[in-house]
Amino acid sequence: MLPEIPDIYLIVTPEPSDAFISQRKEAIKLLATDDAMREHFPAWIEFVHFGLPIAAAETGSSGVSAIVQAIQAQQPSFPTDPLERLLDLRVTAAVSLLQYLVEPPPDNGSLSCVVSAVVLATSKLRLSWKEARYGSLIHRLRTTAQSVLDEEAASMREHKKRPAPDVKGGDANTLAASINTALTALGRAVAANNKVDREELQILWWAFGRTSSRLQSAYADLSAGDAAIAAAADLANLMLLPPIPAASDLLRATVETKPRLSLTNLIAQASLKALSLLEPSNLKVKSLVRQRPSLLPLTWLAGRLIESDRSPWEAEFEKVTQLAPASEHPTSVWAEQFLAERVACALIERDWKEAEGT
Amino acid sequence: MGLVCTLAECTVAHTGKCLKSHSPVETCPNLSSEQGVSPSVVATQAPSLATTRTVYPGHELGIDQAEAIMSARYSHLIGVLGEVGTGKTCMLCSLYLLASCGQLAPQHRFAGSHTLPGYESRLRDYRKWPGPLLPDRITPHTELAHPRTPGFLHLALTASPEAPHVYDLLFTDLPGEWTSDLIKSARWAERLLFLRRADGLVLTFRANQIADKDTRHSQIQSARILLQRLRDSVGLVRDVPVVIGVTRCDLSGGTLPAAAYEIAATAQNLGFGNVATIAIASFSADPKVPSGLGLGDVLRALLTTSTQSLSLTSRTRGVRQFDIYQHQVAGS
Numbered sequence: 001m002l003p004e005i006p007d008i009y010l011i012v013t014p015e016p017s018d019a020f021i022s023q024r025k026e027a028i029k030l031l032a033t034d035d036a037m038r039e040h041f042p043a044w045i046e047f048v049h050f051g052l053p054i055a056a057a058e059t060g061s062s063g064v065s066a067i068v069q070a071i072q073a074q075q076p077s078f079p080t081d082p083l084e085r086l087l088d089l090r091v092t093a094a095v096s097l098l099q100y101l102v103e104p105p106p107d108n109g110s111l112s113c114v115v116s117a118v119v120l121a122t123s124k125l126r127l128s129w130k131e132a133r134y135g136s137l138i139h140r141l142r143t144t145a146q147s148v149l150d151e152e153a154a155s156m157r158e159h160k161k162r163p164a165p166d167v168k169g170g171d172a173n174t175l176a177a178s179i180n181t182a183l184t185a186l187g188r189a190v191a192a193n194n195k196v197d198r199e200e201l202q203i204l205w206w207a208f209g210r211t212s213s214r215l216q217s218a219y220a221d222l223s224a225g226d227a228a229i230a231a232a233a234d235l236a237n238l239m240l241l242p243p244i245p246a247a248s249d250l251l252r253a254t255v256e257t258k259p260r261l262s263l264t265n266l267i268a269q270a271s272l273k274a275l276s277l278l279e280p281s282n283l284k285v286k287s288l289v290r291q292r293p294s295l296l297p298l299t300w301l302a303g304r305l306i307e308s309d310r311s312p313w314e315a316e317f318e319k320v321t322q323l324a325p326a327s328e329h330p331t332s333v334w335a336e337q338f339l340a341e342r343v344a345c346a347l348i349e350r351d352w353k354e355a356e357g358t
Numbered sequence: 359m360g361l362v363c364t365l366a367e368c369t370v371a372h373t374g375k376c377l378k379s380h381s382p383v384e385t386c387p388n389l390s391s392e393q394g395v396s397p398s399v400v401a402t403q404a405p406s407l408a409t410t411r412t413v414y415p416g417h418e419l420g421i422d423q424a425e426a427i428m429s430a431r432y433s434h435l436i437g438v439l440g441e442v443g444t445g446k447t448c449m450l451c452s453l454y455l456l457a458s459c460g461q462l463a464p465q466h467r468f469a470g471s472h473t474l475p476g477y478e479s480r481l482r483d484y485r486k487w488p489g490p491l492l493p494d495r496i497t498p499h500t501e502l503a504h505p506r507t508p509g510f511l512h513l514a515l516t517a518s519p520e521a522p523h524v525y526d527l528l529f530t531d532l533p534g535e536w537t538s539d540l541i542k543s544a545r546w547a548e549r550l551l552f553l554r555r556a557d558g559l560v561l562t563f564r565a566n567q568i569a570d571k572d573t574r575h576s577q578i579q580s581a582r583i584l585l586q587r588l589r590d591s592v593g594l595v596r597d598v599p600v601v602i603g604v605t606r607c608d609l610s611g612g613t614l615p616a617a618a619y620e621i622a623a624t625a626q627n628l629g630f631g632n633v634a635t636i637a638i639a640s641f642s643a644d645p646k647v648p649s650g651l652g653l654g655d656v657l658r659a660l661l662t663t664s665t666q667s668l669s670l671t672s673r674t675r676g677v678r679q680f681d682i683y684q685h686q687v688a689g690s
Contacts, residue, residue, distance in 0.1 A: 014552035
């Protein structure tokens with residue numbers, strides 16, 4: 001268990017008792033499991049960042065109720081109405097996510113990477129918090145998520161040792177099976193190493209070429225909107241995921257000549273062809289984005305603009321994502337957000353496919 | 359003998375688990391071991407005095423009541439420390455009056471308080487004083503019903519209409535003796551441990567005391583010891599905003615004595631990274647100095663926004679090497 005849990009709960013009470021802390025720890029144990037996380041992580045990430053107003057539909061359903069139930073298992077008198085102890089529930093959700101990322105259960109597959117990618121995509125554009133201590137907790141969640149992705153990125157790019165063939169067998173059948181296993185292992189190691197080498201080459205060519213293969217144009221000749229979207233989509237397509245930490249630097253270098261502008265202006269300069277690069281191909285991911293626009297806000301916006309043929313979107317966007325379309329950022333920051341969302345979509349899709357065994 | 363709780367919503371009788379998380383449950387002050395008391399009777403009984411140190415509801419909040427607010431929504435807990443007679447309670451009452459009269463607008467507007475009777479009772483003397491001059495003491499000396507439990511005054515403020523946000527502020531209202539005791543001995547730090555949660559700290563000093571050459575050095579020395587003990591014995595977080603509030607600045611024409619900056623420098627030397635020095639005149643005796651001077655600045659200093667670091671300019675080692683390589687290729 002995270003040693004700083006008592007300090008974190010100072011947000012909720014100035015003098016947390018030992019009993020209070022042990023009850024919350026037990027609840028977090030129930031919540032930071034693979035099953036609970038797979039079922040509820042989108043709801044929890046949304047709840048942690050926005051509370052109930054945006055996730056009002058959640059009050060009576062599984063996401064927030066699961067947290068209430070986990071606490072009630074230790075403390076039956078805990079109120080069922082989430083509004084009564086809203087901050088307590090949000091802190092518990094945040095600590096459960098943090099606990100899962102810091103100490104993931106063994107053999108959890110890529111779920112911790114998926115959770116990390118969604119945390120980063122959700123919080124990247126939300127830079128300031130009026131609640132200093134809660135802001136620090138979110139910041140801690142963000143930095144932990146970033147390090148989970150960086151560690152995974154580093155480990156998947158390590159060149160695998162080619163296994164020495166271990167061929168044994170008294171008869172022909174056993175010998176054949178043994179050779180088959182040895183060759184399969186060798187083949188996998190060679191393929192993995194080839195993937196890593198190929199990625200390095202592709203990225204090098206992309207970084208030098210500074211041309212979008214999808215939009216068939218140099219990034220310098222594209223508008224800021226098209227360049228930011230295309231660069232992020234191209235990079236996410238070429239890189240093994242999760243991307244290396246330097247991916248955002250490469251992205252910045254690609255769009256560094258583009259101006260600082262608001263989302264309204266950025267989108268005004270983006271073509272439908274570029275926006276379509278952001279659309280998830282998987283229907284389940286598409287549906288997640290529609291249900292929870294605040295998690296992957298720019299992906300939601302791209303889908304909304306394509307569907308409605310660019311009808312006015314600002315008011316609706318602000319309402320569902322709590323991001324102001326008039327806030328200005330350098331184009332590189334928008335490009336990084338596009339990349340974070342592309343990475344999150346791809347990892348969710350991959351994880352769901354793995355979970356379904358396809 | 360069955361366990362019965364005086365709190366209507368507690369289910370200890372059925373589950374054996376305490377609503378207030380006391381462990382073992384027998385240590386809960388709300389517990390009654392009387393047999394044959396029906397829950398309806400229990401629910402209508404007045405809570406025992408031990409459950410809260412507030413004798414008159416609404417005058418101030420104890421830890422339990424503060425926790426009820428804090429666990430529902432984020433509350434900014436502001437510690438206000440200073441020796442006896444340095445104007446802590448006056449400052450809070452002046453802030454309340456400014457807020458309720460709309461004089462913090464447009465930045466902040468009054469949005470309610472759970473301790474309205476508390477502010478009003480503290481201001482009773484102010485509303486009654488006779489004659490043209492201010493009385494020596496506007497608010498009564500703060501005394502605690504429970505000597506080891508802090509009391510809080512609540513004030514909710516809305517931020518500017520462009521970025522609507524309600525700040526729930528919980529100010530400590532502690533007797534000056536708590537600060538004096540901590541300066542005398544670190545063993546008194548235990549009762550101030552709740553300040554580890556503080557979102558901001560205001561240390562009050564009287565302008566005439568830190569300006570006077572006879573008392574200046576002892577005031578600075580006391581401030582240094584206080585800050586050191588808050589850091590080391592209480593465990594105050596160092597990035598918490600600290601306001602050096604110099605009260606009765608109406609006596610110095612609204613200007614800050616030089617010693618105030620020495621105290622701020624001491625705080626910075628002790629590692630506090632967010633220190634502001636502000637001249638305060640809660641109730642001014644000088645017509646040239648407005649009452650409530652500096653209180654808007656105190657709020658601004660305390661309600662700093664937590665900004666996550668976004669290193670837009672940092673370049674990683676890998677990409678720097680790539681830049682060098684690219685430069686070499688371009689040059690060759």
